[in-house]
Amino acid sequence: MSNKEKEPFFSAKNMKLLTSPFGANNPVTVQILGICSALAVTAKLKPALVMSLSVMVVCAFANLILSLMRNTIPSRIRIIVQLVVVAALVILVDQFLKAFVYDVSKQLSVFVGLIITNCIIMGRLEAFALNNKPWPSFLDGIGNGIGYGIILVVLGFFRELLGAGTIWGYKVIPEAVYDFGYENNGLMLLPPMALISVGIIIWIHRSRDKSLIEK
C-alpha cells in the first residue's frame, strides 16, 4: 500500500476506530442503528451470533469496497451504488450460509436480506467510508460489526437462558431448580420482551456512562 504517512496498521488512532463502537459509541444502544434485525434474531443465541458475524463481514467489506471506489462514484447515483454493493455482499453471505450452515439460514430466513437495509451499514458508508482511506474504513466496519454483535449476543444469551432455560440449545438450568417451582419465562422469547430488554440494556449503559444521558 502506498501509504505516504507511514502510519502503522494498528496505530492508536486506528485502534480507537476499532474499539470505540464497543462502548461509548455503540451503534445499537447509542446511535440507535440497526435495531430492525437486532431484535428479531435474538430469541436464541446461535442465530444471534451468526447474524452478528454476517453483519460484521458485510459491514467491513462494504466499507472497504466503497472506500476504494470513493473517488470514482458519480454523486447522483451514490445511494444506488451503495445499495448495489451491500446487496451483492449480502447475497454472497446468504449463499454461503445456505451452503454451510443450512439449519441456521432457515431460521434467519428473511432477516439475512434485511442486512441490506441495516442502517448501521448504510450509516457507516455515508459517514465514514466515503471520506476515508480503505484500511481505517475496514477497521471501522469491523468495530461497528462487533459493537452490534455484542448487543445481539447479550440479548440472545439472556433471552434464551430465561425464556427456554438453554444456552446454544443445551439445557443449563438443572432439573432440581424446576422441582422448586421455577418456570421458564416464555414471554422472553416473544417480540415485546426483546424491545424491553434493549430498553434495559440502554438504561444500564447510560447509568454507567452519564455523558450519554439525553437532556
Added chain:
Amino acid sequence: MNKQSNTYTIFYAIIMVVIVAAVLAVVAAWLKPIQQVNIDTEKKSAILGSVSLYNAEEASNDPAGKDAYVDKAYKEFIVDAFLVNSKGERVGDATAAFTVLGELKVAYAAEASKRELPVFISKDKAGKVNYIFPVYGKGLWGPVWGYIALGGDLNTISGVVLDHKGETPGLGAEITAPEFEGQYIGKKIFNNEEFVGVVVTKGAGSSEGNDHAVDAITGGTITCRGVQNMVVGCMSDYVPFIKKTQLK
C-alpha cells in the same frame, strides 16, 4: 474526466452491474451443488424421521458427517421409491420420485387426474414395511409440508413429520413439535373401506377415542386447518394406489 456527466454516470452504472452480476452468478453456480446436498439431506432425514429411523444426535456425531450418515441410512432403509398416477399405476422410478419431491408444489398444482406423486417404501431391520407419502399444503403464512407413513396395512399411521416455512413461533410453528406429530401415530385413514383421513378438532382432548382426528394447537387454528386440508386432500390423491396395493 467529468464525473458528473451523464455518459460517465451511465457507463459507471453499466460496468458496475456487469461486474456484480458476473461475481454473483459465478458464486451461485459454485455453491449450488453444496446447497443441493443440504436440501437433499434434509428431505432424506425427514423421510427417515417419519418411520422413526432417523436419530438427529447420532447423525451429527457421525464421524463421516451428517450428509454421509443420512445418505447411508437412506440407502439402507428406503427399499423402493416411485411415482404413482391418479389411477394408482407406477409411472416413474426412484430418481424421478426424489426429483418431484423438490417440486411438490408444482406436482399438486396439476389437475387431480394428471398428478404424478411420489411414494417411498421403507423396510427396517426387523423387516417391517412402511409406505411413506409426501404431502404439501398451505398454512397460515406460507407452505406447510410433511411425510405421512402408513404401516403395512396401508391404513394405520405409523409416523408423521411436518414442517413449515414461516408459521408463528410458539403457535402455528408447534406443528413440528413431537407432541403434535405424535398424536397421529395409530390413527387410521380409512373407516370401513371408506377414505376419511385424519381431521383436526378444537380443544385439548376433543379427539379422544376418535380414530380419525387429532387435537388442534391452541392459537394455531389456521395452521392446523391447513395441516388437516393437506392430510385429507393429499392423501385422497393416493387412495387409488393404496386400494390397489391393499388388494394384492
Added chain:
Amino acid sequence: MENLLSIFVRSIFIDNMVFAFFFGMCSYIAVSKSVKTAMGLGVAVIFVMIVTVPVNYLLNVYVLSPGALAWISPEYASIDLSFLSFILFIAVIASIVQLVEMIVEKFSPSLYNQLGIFLPLIAVNCAILGGSLFMQEREYANIGEATVFALGSGIGWWLAIIGIAAIREKITYSNIPAPLRGVGITFIITGLMGIAFMTFLGIEL
C-alpha cells in the same frame, strides 16, 4: 374475499411490522418525537409499500422464482434466478422511491413539502424491503393478496408510529429516570404496546 380480509386484518394487528418483526425500527425511533412528522413518514410508508410490493410480486413471479422464465421460451424453464432477489428488490424500491419523489414534486408541491424529506429515508427503511421479502416467502396466490398484504402492513406501521409519537408527546414532562430518557423509555413503551397488540393473537379469522 374472506381471505383478503383475513390477510388485511392480520397484517395490521397480529403480524404488525413493528411489534412482531421490528421492521423499520430505526426511523420509528428517530422520527417519532412529534405526531405531525410521524404522520408524514407513516403515510409515505403506506404509499411506497403499496407501490413496491405488487411490482416486486410481478418480478418474483415472472423473473425470479425457479422456472419463472418459462413464459419467454420453454428452454428457460430450468433457470433459477432466485439468488438475485435481494438486489432486484432493493433496486426496484430505490428507483420507485426516486420516481415517486419526482412525480410528487412535479404534480403536488404541497404534498411534496410534507412527504419530501421522508422519501429518501424510506429507501433504506427495512419495513419496505421486509414487506417484499415476506411477500416472497409467504407465496401469496395472486397480486390482489400481495397488494392487500402491503396495504395492511403499511397501515400497521403507520398505526404504530402514530401511537408511539402521541405517547412520547405526552410523556415529555414526566419524571423518567435520567438514563432512560429519550430512547430507553421509547423501547420499553414499544415493548408494552407490543404486549397489548399480542391480545389480538386469539382472534380467529
